[in-house]
Amino acid sequence: MATQLVELLILAGARVKRKSANARTGQEVQFLRSLIDIFMAAPEKFHGAALDEFDGLVCALCANADPETRQAIGARLAHSADAPRRVLKQLARDDISIAESILRLSPNLKDDDICAIIRARGIAHHRAIANRFDLSYAVSEALLALNNEVITISLLKNQRAHFRPHVLEALVDQSRKLTSLQAPLVNRFDLSPALLTRLYFYVPAALKSQILNRSDHLEPALIDEAIQINRASLFHPGQDKEHLRHSVYQRSIQGHLTEVQLRALISERKIDEFIFAFAYLAGLDEDAVKTILNDSRFEALAIACRASEIHRDLFSRLVFGVLLEGRDKAKALRILDLYLKVPPDAAKKLMRLWRLRSKAVQNANQTIILDAKATATRRSDKRQTA
Incomplete structure (x- = not known):
């Protein structure tokens, strides 16, 4: 079965290559959508050589597809943990209307892929990445290295973005002058008691109240x-x-x-x-x-x-x-x-x-939760993962 699938994909790929680079027929669009339907119905059948052939074929078809089709394909693949990486990376570098769902949601984009996109694309792609469901230390730091206030604020508002302790400490110190960072920092669940107390002494009264209210949730x-x-x-x-x-x-x-x-x-x-x-x-x-x-x-x-x-x-x-x-x-x-x-x-x-x-x-106490919402969010994440 696996051999037959590879052969079929090779034949389909050869047919696509014979077409003119500018050819865009309704049949090809339907063929591309049908391929995605087949993959989404049984992704476990696509592995090894079959997955490589499928990946290359979809990349070739997407390169010649209209934006609406590319957007639809990206939206479907964004939710798949089995989606092939070449087409994901191709669509993630596309226009933001096509790339956004993949940048925000795809679990199959690796840190190296995302960091390469950060270097290659502009603020619209950066903002979508800053709002990903889960952001590693490496990706968060790559976004912070842009020194863009809008992106930094978006990143801080994302409770599922991960920061090393020394990075959070640097952001707290930076917020003394860049006051737009203060509210997002105060509202982060992972801000330590030491950093919250440091923030307390130079934030406005409303944020002081929020810091004090967070201590009410401590047992x-x-x-x-x-x-x-x-x-x-x-x-x-x-x-x-x-x-x-x-x-x-x-x-x-x-x-x-x-x-x-x-x-x-x-x-x-x-x-x-x-x-x-x-x-x-x-x-x-x-x-x-x-x-x-x-x-x-x-x-x-x-x-x-x-x-x-x-x-x-x-x-x-x-x-x-x-x-x-x-x-x-x-x-x-x-x-x-x-x-x-x-x-x-x-x-x-x-x-x-x-x-x-x-x-x-x-x-x-390795993990001190300073807000009741943090507990609810973590429980929700576990349920979604399960």
Whole structure:
């Protein structure tokens, strides 16, 4: 049967080649459509030499077919996981009205095929690729390399586009100036808690609210686990300043680690010990606290203090007694006003994300879903795949 199919396809191919390159008859169009019907009805019969002959024959017929026919053929082959690649690549480079369905849907286009099309074609093809059902790291990065704002936004809006962590981090940093990227980034399911908290400090109020609302979907047990992991990370033996860590640990197990103790550490200029103690009380890791203290606008510190129910007086001592020591204190009233303007509920929501951002927590929880919609989308994808 396979041999007969190959022979028939060879004979058909020879007939097509004898035709003039400009010939376009109704019979040829019908023949092409019939070939596709036969293939779609039993693609498993086309393999090896038979698939190669079929692929070459359809390519030859499509090259001489009218746009409407090519569009119809492309739309049918786009859904097939068995569609031959030569004709797919040929149609994918065609006019966008013909190529779009294949670029967006075909599971049989390989990354190399798609990247070659990105290099060869223009923005219409790029936009269709950016909206593919599934995009690998390589394809996403090839699209980003175009440095086209419209394509980057389309790509970020595609929840099934995959990005390496360092690429997302670069996009978050870029969005500080290119503000059109901020909303698509905030709405991505795969944006880590660390990147969401970074975004929080320079997006407008409406997007700040969206970030805070996403923390509502986090399970309380996950936050409790994160606090425990962060606190445990503070007391790993053999690390630098182990004597300071031991001091904080002893106070914590004796119940002496309080806001009063934090005030005393500030007064005694024991800043390293204060960092460990503050991290323990807030349920953060050491790196997170250092990031908070390095925020020159003090918004992060105001949020951390409000979320941890640390009084304004301690916030003031820390800012003006340590962080602004010897520097211009003209911003004093504005900074104190900042503390009062931070809603405690909003601060607690953002602190959930801060607690999840540490490397220790990320290692313990490889996938942290930050939006209920993400769960629904993934379940839908699994059902469609099944």
